[in-house]
Amino acid sequence: MNPYNYLYVSALLFTIGAIGVVVRRNAIVVFMCVELMLNAANLSLVTFSRINGTLDGQVTAFFTMVVAACEVVVGLAIIVTIYRSRRSASVDDASLLKR
């Protein structure tokens, strides 16, 4: 086995997350799929770090985690705000700008 196998797992997880963002309707599940994509990217960063023998990839993954935490906080606050005004967490219902 070589460390490239981790990259295949990362690619698969990223693709699955992308399908989820498009297919699911519950805003929270869509958001969890975005988190899955971020995690997949982190896995590939850690693997790159190992392949190259430097720690820069791990530092980048660390920054990605911080940014993801910020994103979760703001995103969930937006979902709660939308739910409060529209009584629904479905992404299909939040289409007021369309009409």
Place this chain on the structure above:
Amino acid sequence: MLQIQTPETVMFWFLAPLAVIAALGMLLVKKAVHSALLLAWVMITLAIFYIAQDALFLGIVQIVVYTGAVMMLFLFILMLVGVDASDSLTETIPGLRAIAITAAVGFGGLLVSLIGRATLGRDAAGLADANSAGNVPALAKLLFSTYVWPFEVVSALLITAALGAMVLAHHQRAVARPTQREQAIARFRTGSLDIAAGRPAPGVFARHNAVDVPALLPDGTPAADSISATLKARGDMLESAQFQLDQVDTTIVEEK
């Protein structure tokens, strides 16, 4: 030159399929809570992968930040928002699912074939040299020298995000809460006097007065608006007809 030991190989071939299956399950399960639990499993698997790949610090941070803080936040918001019709898996845009899966298979195939063809031109190096002083000291050295400016910017981002969440979650009433007197006046001025005496409470007589049974109106029809919409959406609702009295039992004489 990096030599991967057998235990790591076994661990990889055991955990990687489980992670992919859990991620697929996340798409396929109906309830958002189950999706959250499957995602937590994927994140724990990734933490084990990090630790196996000499990223001890990131593995611990992954467990503390992701499976601890982030998933807890997700579950908290799930409980706050509750369940509604958006949990269903029906397609609202025709053909969306087929298009999404086709595009994803194409994209995933592209990525996988790209990784398969990409070579570094040398063997994988491994982190034995970089981690010789320990993973955390080596990371700290990088973080506070080369990456000190991004580190400061990220801290500013965290503060901004916390402020943004507070501003977004702060709820200011656009109109004042109606007083009891205003509510009473509004009930009589709506045109129909159906709810003038207040809405019916859930439950049927004394036979089943729990909140999951709609009240029976005088004409024998169940009052749909007497139970919570969440119970209705979750399907935890009983028929009120089964608790209806067929006739009033007149054989019981009231004792003085």
